[in-house]
Amino acid sequence: MTNAFLYALAGSGLFVLGLHALVMHAHVLRKILAINVMGSGVFLILVALARRSGETTTDPVPHAMVITGIVVAVSATALALALMLKLAEKSGQAVLPDKHGD
Amino acid sequence: MSSLLAIDWGVIAILLPLAGGTACVLWPALSKPAGLISVTGVVLAIAGLGWRIMENGIYRHAVGGWGAPLGIDLFADGLSLIMLIMTALVGLGISFYARRYFSPRDAVRFWPIWLFLLAALNALFLSADIFNLYVTLEMTGLAAVALTALTGRIDALGGAMRYLLATLLGSLAYLLGVALLYHDAGSVDIATLAQRIQPNAAVWTALGLMSAGLALKTALFPLSFWLPPAHASAPAPVSALLSALVVKASFYILLRLWLELFGDFAQGASMLLGLLGAAAILWGSLQALRQTRIKLLVAYSTVAQIGYLFLIYPLASAGNGIAAGMAAYLAFSHALAKSAMFLAAGNLMLFGGHDRIADLDRAVQRLPLTVAAFALAGVSIMGLPPSSGFVGKWLLLDAAMSQGRWDLAVVMIIGGLLAAGYIFKVLGYAFTQAEVPHDARAVPAGMEWAALLLAIGAILLGFMASEIFALIAVDLVVNADEAGTVWTA
Amino acid sequence: MLQWAFDTMLGFGLLWLAWRALNSSDLFKAIVLFIAFGLLMALAWVRLNAPDVALAEAAIGAGLTGALLLAALARLGAMTDQNVSGASAYPVPSAQPPAGSHFSRGLLILLLSASVAGMAYAIWSLPSYATGLSMDVAAHLDDSGVGNPVTAVLLNFRGYDTMLEMMVLLLAVLGVWSLGGLQQQPEKPVAAVLETLSRFLTPVFILAAAYLLWVGADAPGGAFQAGSVLGAAGVLLLLSGWRPRVRLMQWPLRLALTAGAGAFILLGLLTLLLEKQFLTYPVAQAGRMILLLESLATVSIAVTLAILFLSVSSGHKEKSGKGEKK
Missing domain, CATH: 1.20.58 (Methane Monooxygenase Hydroxylase; Chain G, domain 1)
Incomplete structure (x- = not known):
């Protein structure tokens, strides 16, 4: 047992905390925060478990994947925020409208 | 000739739309010609790739020259090829529709994003690497959301927002599965994983997370809540792209994972996917029947038709080749029919300024080609002969009955009857006169023909089932012959 | 301990x-x-x-x-x-929305607890020693052209991922632009201290970015880190009230935005033509090619991030150059 597992477990905790907030909160900004926390959880699992190769050598492939993931996350966050602002400008609210059609 | 065969058409099919999209950013005024040239080029590249696969068997290209598992491999077998052909042909039809549909101001926005979406789809169907698939999946999702919000109307913005959150959640669940598989087996290459993974706790968790995430992105009932608002509020060509192609992308990844990695030990989970598929058919069809607007009706019909795709999982015991063939065939058939339907709905909206079904006001006399497109596409969606919808659903029905799954067979038949109900509802109003006559606007002939040609494609595909299955089978033969050499190629 | x-x-x-x-x-x-x-x-x-x-x-x-x-x-x-009808949207008075009964909340928490337990068990059951791909990376590091294994993976072994990632960044800008601008806000006067700070910090950030880019070949750093530091300098400048001239918002901006993506596409085509292999660099040239790719990618990443910030903060509108106000 190394602290690799400890961080990986924290990562799965973050994933679930984020999921909970994503489902429970109505405000879009909170949902965006929740998605980001979930992403951090996934990244933490990815990098923490790469630590199992020992103290001296670390597997660089998950590191590169997480850097890719961080950049994708900031792109998605920017698009989500712009969409939220546009929605708020049109509807006066930053909450998801009720589904139409049913 | 052989020099043409040596060209790496798979890479071209990815690079060309990327270059086209980048060119649109640099020279916005040239967006439309750059878009049409790129899309036509992609059709030719996919034709070249198909030819290459028929001659040489499975296509594999080690990007960067490293080869899996260190590098990323591009890979195409019959299943990938059929998805690529579907994307190229349906994309071409929708592009020619979009050529006339968008105002110059909107065209500048539409074309670069659509070209990046096309590149993402091609890259996705060509990828043999589950992390690379994640990147293509995100690219697909962001492009699809940006296109959904294109009109800037409040319902489109709401639909796009919901869609974005759903698609990001789905990608993250998938990525967590990728993380677990990588740390379990030390690779993200599908073929390497297939050799290494054993059913253990990590693999089962990855299976659950990836399936749930991809089912959410494919809008499998009950995770389909985001689809109707997004698909109904987008501009018509975008709705067609979303329903015909984008949902197929995540479906394809799930199918690929199942065929290569999970299928051997996850029979129970297959049953669950099949049950959800059956529920989707019933729920989606009933909802479609209740709608008063054409685009929402067609969107709910997509929810139902996605259900058919998931019936393949419990019926896959006939063998991977047959399951892959049925899935590819059904997906292709639905893509043609549904894109035709959304484009026809777009014509009706342009014509009357609304999409209320009860107010169609003798559209059949004034837009005969459009109504014909809707009717022909409807024949395929209902599953009447000789359409591709009939052949695809007949194959499924046959598999269900030969395996004694009468419950699934009954659901399929009820689904067909309900589909007939909602399609005749639209057609019926297209023949009757509305109480209040409307001023009608002219619809460009090119847009009518684009819808009709896609619908005719859905019928013609009905005569090509053996070719589709041959493509998948040839591939398996080649695979067996050259099992050793494929890897070094 | x-x-x-x-x-x-x-x-x-x-x-x-x-x-x-x-x-x-x-x-x-x-x-x-x-x-x-x-x-x-x-x-x-x-x-x-x-x-x-x-x-x-x-x-x-x-x-x-x-x-x-x-x-x-x-x-x-x-x-x-401004919008009276939307006054309820901000700030949200209570963190928990009333939606959802006690039963469904309880069910949700039960489900989430079960899934965290499942995930924890799955992680726990993984072998405690695994090398992943570290051996493969180490074996080929000498041929990659760089000494930092993470840079080698990002720009060479899995450079194709990074190529698509540049497209994702470009796509985010296109998506934000396609939404159209927001209504213009009157710009607030900038605190003098922020202006001085940004004057002082911007050259420091540019130097830091250049250092990160250069050192990334053999030590922690690289295009993404350098690009984001450079982007941060841009954000700081934007915060202090600086706006690029309209002329700059056209061609130079678009060129900088697409430089990274364009470099990857051109290199991809070139390698396909010359080496018959997509994104395969000749070993002798690999180091230089990666540095070139990274430099252009750094510029694109920085510009992309600054544009995204500008769009969200002041409702920058494509083309119109309304942001120019000083």
């Missing part, structure tokens, strides 16, 4: 901060807590021997995402102040 205690505390600290950020009643506080969470994440990356990720997280994950979130919140506040 001390390390163990530190890691445990850090793990719980992350969970606690995330919980507070996601459930604090005030949105501003939530975002500040989220930024603190990002900084703590950077510390975790250092502990996990991932300095490259730590740099990226500090610059992008905490820094730029935080700036984006704060800018968006400010816009949202201004917007809903």
